[in-house]
Amino acid sequence: MSFEEFSASLTGHSPAEPIPAYLKALWYDAKQDWEKAHNIAQDLHDSTGSWIHAYLHRKEGDVGNAGYWYRKAGRPMPAYSLDREWEEMVKELLVV
Numbered sequence: 001m002s003f004e005e006f007s008a009s010l011t012g013h014s015p016a017e018p019i020p021a022y023l024k025a026l027w028y029d030a031k032q033d034w035e036k037a038h039n040i041a042q043d044l045h046d047s048t049g050s051w052i053h054a055y056l057h058r059k060e061g062d063v064g065n066a067g068y069w070y071r072k073a074g075r076p077m078p079a080y081s082l083d084r085e086w087e088e089m090v091k092e093l094l095v096v
Helices: 003-011 021-030 034-041 047-060 063-073 082-095
Strands: none
Touching: 003 021, 003 082, 021 034, 021 047, 021 082, 034 047, 047 063, 047 082
């Protein structure tokens, strides 16, 4: 799936299947369903899941909690927009 196809899927009512849970969390985030995205991220117990979890807490405005998850992910907290980070995550995960 390309980034354009993933973005186009946001017009639907549910994510395209099958997609990994990482992308599913980011799909729900883009659909303004932070709670569903966060529930998925909480069950992803690796560095990528921690990165998504960090991003979601940064978006929520909980910088302290976000910092904790960025450290667990082994990534610095970005100094750029959430939109840019979301796009970077999706593109990186579509390549994996």
